Structures are given as C-alpha cells and as structure tokens.
Amino acid sequence: MDQFRPRNDDHPVREIQKGVEDLKALFEGFFRGRGLWIVILIVIILYLLSGFYIVQPGERGVVLLFGKLNAITEPGLRYRLPRPFMDAITVDVANVRRAEIGFRSDGARTRNVPQEALMLTGDENIVDVQLIVQYVVNDPMKFLFGSDNPESALKASAEVALRGVVGENTIDFTMTSGRMEVQKKVEIYLQKLLDTYNTGILVVQARLLAVDPPAQVQEAFHDVVRAWEDRERLIKEADGYREDVIPKARGMAQQEIREAEAYKAQRVIRARGDAARFDVLRQEYEKAPEVTRTRLYLESVERFLPNTRKFIMEGGDSRVLPLLPLTNLGNGPKQQPSSEESPSSQMKGKQ
Amino acid sequence: MSPMVKIGIVIVVLLVLLGQPAFVINEAEQGLILQFGKPIRIIQEPGIYLKYPFIQDLIVFDKRILVADARPAEYITLDKKRLTVDTVSRWKISQPLEFYQTVRDYRGAVSRLNDTIFARLREAIANHTFISFIREERENIMNRVAEETAIPAKQFGITLVDVRIKRVDLPEEVQNSVFARMRAERERIAKRYRAEGEEKGREIRANANKEKEIILAEAYRKAEVLKGDGDAEATTIYAEAYGKNREFFSFLRHMDVYQKIFGEDTTVLLRPNSPLMEYLDTPFVGETSVRKVLR
Numbered sequence: 001m002d003q004f005r006p007r008n009d010d011h012p013v014r015e016i017q018k019g020v021e022d023l024k025a026l027f028e029g030f031f032r033g034r035g036l037w038i039v040i041l042i043v044i045i046l047y048l049l050s051g052f053y054i055v056q057p058g059e060r061g062v063v064l065l066f067g068k069l070n071a072i073t074e075p076g077l078r079y080r081l082p083r084p085f086m087d088a089i090t091v092d093v094a095n096v097r098r099a100e101i102g103f104r105s106d107g108a109r110t111r112n113v114p115q116e117a118l119m120l121t122g123d124e125n126i127v128d129v130q131l132i133v134q135y136v137v138n139d140p141m142k143f144l145f146g147s148d149n150p151e152s153a154l155k156a157s158a159e160v161a162l163r164g165v166v167g168e169n170t171i172d173f174t175m176t177s178g179r180m181e182v183q184k185k186v187e188i189y190l191q192k193l194l195d196t197y198n199t200g201i202l203v204v205q206a207r208l209l210a211v212d213p214p215a216q217v218q219e220a221f222h223d224v225v226r227a228w229e230d231r232e233r234l235i236k237e238a239d240g241y242r243e244d245v246i247p248k249a250r251g252m253a254q255q256e257i258r259e260a261e262a263y264k265a266q267r268v269i270r271a272r273g274d275a276a277r278f279d280v281l282r283q284e285y286e287k288a289p290e291v292t293r294t295r296l297y298l299e300s301v302e303r304f305l306p307n308t309r310k311f312i313m314e315g316g317d318s319r320v321l322p323l324l325p326l327t328n329l330g331n332g333p334k335q336q337p338s339s340e341e342s343p344s345s346q347m348k349g350k351q
Numbered sequence: 352m353s354p355m356v357k358i359g360i361v362i363v364v365l366l367v368l369l370g371q372p373a374f375v376i377n378e379a380e381q382g383l384i385l386q387f388g389k390p391i392r393i394i395q396e397p398g399i400y401l402k403y404p405f406i407q408d409l410i411v412f413d414k415r416i417l418v419a420d421a422r423p424a425e426y427i428t429l430d431k432k433r434l435t436v437d438t439v440s441r442w443k444i445s446q447p448l449e450f451y452q453t454v455r456d457y458r459g460a461v462s463r464l465n466d467t468i469f470a471r472l473r474e475a476i477a478n479h480t481f482i483s484f485i486r487e488e489r490e491n492i493m494n495r496v497a498e499e500t501a502i503p504a505k506q507f508g509i510t511l512v513d514v515r516i517k518r519v520d521l522p523e524e525v526q527n528s529v530f531a532r533m534r535a536e537r538e539r540i541a542k543r544y545r546a547e548g549e550e551k552g553r554e555i556r557a558n559a560n561k562e563k564e565i566i567l568a569e570a571y572r573k574a575e576v577l578k579g580d581g582d583a584e585a586t587t588i589y590a591e592a593y594g595k596n597r598e599f600f601s602f603l604r605h606m607d608v609y610q611k612i613f614g615e616d617t618t619v620l621l622r623p624n625s626p627l628m629e630y631l632d633t634p635f636v637g638e639t640s641v642r643k644v645l646r
Binding site: 036064066067068069084115118119120121122123124125126141144145146147148149152153156157159160163164167168171193196197198213214216217220221223224226227228230231232233234235237238239241242245246248249250252253254256257259260261263264265266267268270271272274275276278279281282285286289293296297300301303304305307308309310311312313 | 355375376377378379380396397398399413414415416417418420439441481482485486487489490512513515516517518519520521526527529530532533534536537538540541542543544545547548549551552553554555556558559560562563564566567569570571573574575576577578580581582584585586588589591592593595596599600602603606607609610613614615617618619620621622623627628631
C-alpha cells in the first residue's frame with residue numbers, strides 16, 4: 001500500500017477541494033471580466049461564418065430566405081445568412097446524367113431487364129428495346145421544387161414515351177429504317193412530359209442502344225437475314241451465268257459471221273479462178289475445136305474407164321441384156337482403187 | 352449565479368418561445384393551420400409565418416407534382432384480349448383544405464386516384480380493340496381517362512396533371528402465341544426472299560438464254576446473207592465466163608461429171624460402134640470410110 005501514500009502530510013480530500021476552489025475562482029474571475037463577452041463573440045462569429053458556402057464549377061446555388069427563393073448563385077465562394085434565416089442548396093447543372101431503360105450497366109457488364117425491355121409494337125409483335133437517356137438539370141429551381149423525385153419521373157416518363165412510340169410503329173420499322181425517327185420521337189415526347197411535370201430536366205439525347213427481337217424468336221429473325229443473303233446469292237449466281245453465256249454467244253456469233261464472210265470471199269475468188277481458167281481453155285479451144293475436143297474427151301475417158309467393169313456388146317441387140325448377171329458382177333477387179341483422182345480433172349472448181 | 356448567466360438563460364427561453372409559434376413554409380410546401388382541429392388558414396406562399404402555440408396546429412402538404420404509381424392490373428379489350436396495364440398518374444395538391452378533408456394524406460389520395468383511374472381505364476379499354484388500343488388510341492385513351500379522373504380528383508383538392516400508360520404487357524400464355532406468330536411471320540418473309548431470289552435468278556438466266564439465242568440467230572441471218580451474196584456473186588461470175596461458150600462448157604462439165612459418177616461399181620456396156628471403139632475393129636487407114644459406107 002506504499003504507493004498510495006500521499007507525498008506530504010496534508011489530507012488528500014482537502015487538497016482536491018482546494019484545487020476545485022482555485023479553478024472556480026479562476027473561471028469566476030474570467031467571466032466577471034471580458035471573458036464572457038469573448039466567448040459570446042466567438043460563438044456569434046462562428047455562427048455567422050456558417051453562412052459561407054461553396055458553389056462548385058458547373059453548379060448553381062439556390063438560396064432560400066425563410067424557405068422562399070431569394071437568389072440563384074453562380075460558382076464561387078458565396079455567403080448567405082445562417083440558418084434558420086437563409087439556406088442554400090447546390091445543384092449540379094453541368095453534369096450529363098444518364099438513365100438506362102431495359103438494362104442496367106454494372107461496370108463493364110450489362111444486364112437485361114426484360115420487364116422494361118420487352119414491349120408491344122403496333123403490329124402486335126414484341127420487341128426488345130434498350131434505351132439510354134442523357135440529360136442535364138437546366139432549371140435548378142424546378143428540379144428542386146417542381147416535382148417529387150424528378151429523376152424517377154424521368155425514368156418512368158422515358159418508359160411511357162418509348163412504349164408509346166414503339167406501340168405506334170411496326171416492328172420492322174422500329175428495328176430498321178425507322179430507328180432514328182423512333183429515337184427522335186421518344187426524345188420529343190419525353191421532353192414534353194418532363195416539361196409538364198416541372199422537372200427542370202433537359203433531355204440531351206435519347207438513344208436506342210438495341211432494338212432486337214426477343215430471344216424466343218431470334219433464330220427466326222436470323223433466318224430472314226440468311227434468306228436475304230440467299231436471295232442475293234441466287235441473283236449473283238444468275239448474273240454470273242449471264243456473264244458467262246452472253247460473251248460466249250457473242251463469240252460464237254462472230255465466228256459464224258466471219259466464217260460466212262470467209263465463205264463469201266472464197267466463193268467469189270474461186271469463181272473468178274474457175275472463170276479465168278475456163279476462159280483461157282475456151283480461147284485455146286476455139287482456136288482448134290475439133291482436136292481439143294477429141295483430146296479432152298479421150299483424156300477424160302482414159303481417166304474414168306479403167307476403174308469400171310466393161311462389156312463390149314453389139315449395138316441394138318437388147319435381148320441379150322437380161323442374161324447378164326449384173327448383180328454378181330460387183331466383186332470384180334479392185335486392183336485400181338480410187339487413187340486415180342487426177343489432179344488435172346477439168347472442172348474441180350464447181351464443187 | 353451571476354446576472355450574465357441569468358440573462359443568457361432568459362434569451363434562450365425567449366428564442367424557444369418565439370421559435371415555437373414561428374414556422375417556415377418552403378418552395379416545395381404548403382400548409383394548413385388548424386385551430387382545435389378546425390381549419391382556419393391556408394398557406395401556399397413560401398416564407399416565415401406565425402401561429403399561436405398549443406391552440407393552433409400546422410399540417411404541411413407537398414406543393415410539388417406528385418406521382419401515383421398504380422400496381423399493374425389486368426384489363427380486357429373489346430376483342431376479349433387480356434392485357435396487363437401499368438399506369439402512372441401525376442398530380443398536385445391544389446386545395447389543401449379539401450384535400451385534408453376528403454383524402455387526409457398522400458396515401459389516401461393515391462388509393463382514391465388509382466381506384467378512379469382503374470375504373471375509367473377499364474371502361475375505355477373495354478371499348479377498344481387490342482390493336483387500336485396499342486397502336487392508335489393509346490394517347491386518346493390516356494387523355495380521356497385523365498379528363499374523367501380530373502373531375503372527381505378536383506373534389507379531393509387535387510389537380511390531375513396527366514395519366515400515362517407505362518407498360519402494356521400480354522399475359523404469359525398470350526405472349527407465347529405472339530412469339531409463335533412472329534416466328535411464322537419471319538418464316539414467311541424468309542421464304543419470300545428465297546423465292547424472290549429464285550425468281551430473279553431464273554429471270555436473269557432466261558433473259559441470258561434468250562439474248563444468247565437472239566445473238567446466235569442474228570449471226571445466222573447475217574451469215575446466210577453473206578453466203579447468199581457470195582453464191583450470187585460467184586454465179587454471176589460463172590455465168591459470165593461460161594456464157595461465152597455454152598457448148599464447150601457443157602462438154603467440159605459432162606466430162607467432169609462422168610469422171611465423178613463412174614467408179615469401180617460401175618459396169619459400162621460399150622457398143623463396138625461407139626466412137627470410142629472406132630478403131631477397135633478398123634485399125635487401118637481408110638477402114639473408117641468403108642464402114643461408114645457399109646452402114
């Protein structure tokens with residue numbers, strides 16, 4: 001118990017009492033003098049300083065005096081009277097916010113939300129649509145006090161607008177050619193609703209991310225694409241056939257015409273040749289017809305008779321004829337085949 | 352206790368007492384002051400106001416546009432199709448007194464409004480076919496429901512801004528038949544594309560064949576004309592040349608023909624008195640004349 005023994009002989013309780021009394025005296029001295037006023041002043045200054053607020057770049061400050069709009073302030077360090085007299089609320093008016101309809105992006109991944117994405121089209125089909133709306137707050141006053149939860153109003157209104165516009169059009173229109181138009185209409189419709197609801201929101205852009213057939217019918221839609229490709233292929237193949245056939249036909253035509261031209265030229269030239277030859281022969285013939293004629297006759301006979309089977313009979317006695325075994329004579333001499341085609345045959349030309 | 356502390360306490364108490372009757376209505380709010388439960392004053396402008404403590408009560412209402420999001424409900428169209436429709440209406444409290452007296456608070460208002468909208472929408476949808484509801488009349492129906500709902504809503508101190516159809520869905524089993532129809536529709540289109548491809552392909556091929564035949568026929572015609580020209584010209588040349596001595600031409604030509612027509616299978620019967628055999632029997636000079644005399 002040595003360590004608890006007081007260092008002097010005074011009673012410990014009395015010591016504490018003395019200390020408290022000293023402190024009291026000190027405080028009383030302080031408050032009796034200027035001390036109290038200093039404290040009050042500090043409190044008042046701190047209270048007044050609480051009226052400073054910062055409006056960040058891209059923000060606007062909405063200043064209320066007893067709950068009533070007093071001013072809208074630009075970015076910078078600003079001052080208002082402290083609460084409960086004045087209040088200031090800052091609203092970001094530069095940041096482009098986005099709302100997602102039909103899907104939720106979760107970091108890099110997106111998740112489809114079928115109950116939002118699936119909707120009826122005007123031709124009683126169902127289509128899977130994903131919409132993204134980019135918007136800014138363009139009227140901070142309305143944004144704060146015009147509508148209850150303006151951002152949820154935006155989301156609900158985007159669905160209303162999207163379904164309304166998609167419901168007016170056919171599935172093919174929305175999926176293909178009308179996509180831009182649908183997008184524009186949704187934007188206009190949505191802005192109209194937001195204005196009606198005093199949301200103070202301006203739609204920067206409504207963009208259709210995906211307009212797809214629902215998963216249940218996707219295969220059939222893909223087949224349509226394939227069918228289109230088939231169609232194009234069949235046409236291209238036929239074009240190919242045409243490209244093949246027509247030039248060939250033209251070639252054949254040219255060939256035939258050239259051949260005919262060749263024939264014509266050949267005929268004329270040959271005729272001239274034949275004519276010239278005849279003419280020369282004739283001139284010679286006319287100089288000595290008798291001799292030439294006999295010679296030509298005999299030459300001719302000499303050329304064709306050797307190949308034939310010959311009988312020499314008395315003239316006029318036709319009664320012998322039926323006895324001749326004409327039909328069996330065919331296997332006669334064949335020692336001289338048709339090699340006897342004389343190059344000097346007179347009228348070869350006319351053939 | 353020092354007089355300074357006493358003064359301080361008095362100030363605080365006064366502030367509290369003064370603060371009690373003073374209240375602020377901001378831009379989003381409106382208020383109703385009740386005295387022993389009896390409404391005596393409506394406040395719709397923002398600012399600071401006073402009321403008697405203890406005997407007067409303040410009820411604050413929202414002044415902003417509020418939403419009543421109904422739960423999706425099932426409706427039947429004129430052509431007996433079932434639909435699940437999800438509506439959302441927007442409204443604001445324009446008469447806090449009536450609002451307080453009839454529907455009391457936000458929840459009361461939402462349930463009354465949704466009941467009315469449900470009934471009106473049920474009637475409107477029952478008068479339209481499914482397709483006209485989806486396609487053409489959606490906007491009109493919404494407007495009419497809004498108009499019809501606005502009248503009772505006014506009695507609740509409510510100004511209805513609008514009623515909108517958020518979602519229209521088909522029941523599950525109907526959805527499946529829609530999918531089946533969509534598939535059939537796509538199959539039809541796919542078939543059409545393929546048939547069109549076939550059609551166009553055949554047409555192109557047939558045209559190509561036709562063109563080919565025409566080209567060939569035209570070439571044949573030209574060729575025949577050319578050949579005819581050639582023949583004609585040749586004929587003219589021959590006629591001119593041979594015409595100079597018809598008899599000689601005839602002779603030569605006959606000789607030529609004989610050579611062509613006599614072959615190994617030809618049997619020639621030669622009479623001894625034919626000119627060819629002239630010298631066979633009479634190889635000596637003068638004989639010819641003798642024979643001629645004998646004849």
